[in-house]
Amino acid sequence: MIRLLKIELRKIATYRAFWLITGLYAFLLAFLIFGIPGLIDYIAEKTPNNTQIRIFKAIVFNFPDIWQNITFVASLRYFIKIIIGIIVIITITNEFTFQTIRLNIVNGMSRSDFILSKLQFIILLSLASTLIIFLSGLYLGLMYSSAKEFSLIFSKSIFLLAYFIEISTYLIFALFIGILIKKTGFSIIVFMLYLLIEPIIDYKIPDKYCPYLPLNAMNSLIRTPNTSLIKIKSPGFNYDFQEFLAISDVAICLGYAALFIGLIYLILKKRNL
């Protein structure tokens, strides 16, 4: 098992493009983590009546709700997770551009091995991404949370698991697009375009089907946090708090992951490499 991951890591170990994009991701993330508290302060300073913003800052980083807040922001579909999606697309489409998928198969990988090696790589990327979110949350919480009891800190960390499931499914979706299209540039365009297309589909079809669209399904794992501005701005508004993950949401999301993996397998089995 580890052998396949080792092969996959060797492919990118000295690949400059991979490290550049990963560096960009890390830079943006660090910028956000260290910048957001300051940004909130800055906005508060510029706003004459800033009580709501001050309250917002006081509760948004609170344990344990910070886990929902931070994973919600990290999994926003138009946000930095696109960068990891692009990393996956580049690594898979490279195998077709350089025909190195043939190198792998001819030398003794089965097609399932090849898919498995990519999936392991995705799991590793997702774990790394989740770890970064965890560390960021821990840092922000310890800096700004009013409550710092150990039991509180980890009580809602189930949202980290939700983030892991979501980002894994999202990256498997990226892998699927890369394998389907093969060309790097075109795959990235289709991947980004789908972000715009799904809301249109969402608008056109009856509401009851909307949660079943792939990106909606992924995003609905972590709902809009109860500590959002909505609650603060309208204290009387009875917002539906999300305390636990809904099993049905997880099932739909994992169902999509399984569907994409199945399609990837079928495509590679049928295709002449």
Place this chain on the structure above:
Amino acid sequence: METVLSIKKLSKRYGRIHAVSNLSLNIEKGNIFGLLGPNGSGKTTTLGIILDVVNANNGSYHWFGKNPCKESRRKIGAILEQPVFYPYLSALKNLMIVADIKKVSYSEIKKVLNTVRLFERRNSKFKTFSYGMKQRLAIASALLGNPEVLIFDEPTNGLDPQGIAEIRDLILNIASQGMTIILASHLLDEVQKTCTHVAVLKEGKKLFSGNVNDVLNISDTIEIASNNLEVLSIAVNEYDKIISVKKEGNLLIVKLSEGTSTSDLNNYLISKGIVLSHLSMKKKNLEKHFFEILKESK
């Protein structure tokens, strides 16, 4: 004889084009087997199928008497049409990936890099290599793990004369160690110089296959002429060691049965009172035979 590869009634269509049709072959251990045919005759497709990168429409193949699987591919060293590696990785890193896939120890990498004289350049990125070096790295990669079979697809394509000579020497050197080799080529000269067995392909069909030496022996022809071609023709046709006689201009093209020499023929004609005005032996090479086979098949 131990059969390394047996192909049964293999067919592959790309749309309406039959890239390979109903191809059957057996390759025995120790053979240097040439797959000979013009461009587009189905050589690369055939190799693609037996290496599991192309799906056949019909037929089957067996490696080492077993159904094809990834384990059998690890006992095969293959060089595809073009040297394929990760361009941004060094030669060494690329070979480490191949070694990982083949489950071969890294300690073998130094040996194969030395064989192809690339050890000094092991830390250079693949994309900085010249075409000849890329091809040599491909050979090094194929040699990793002491494979039982080596497959070369047009190994000298795109190389300069010096590169061609180098690669051929390498192949002959490897062949002398008793490995089974499958060599696809459109160059008859190459097949003739290196192979023990040959299959001639055209438009995906096998036209001919057999021992290269058999092909060469059968195809020796003799040109003869005398003042009276008709008398000569009658006399030659009566000779019992003749396979075929053909008239071409004012020459007779004669094929003799195996073990019969030109002097045997000349002695016979002298005994019949015929003096030849022209006698020349054409040691026909595979090339002519190849073109003949291609022509006959039309």
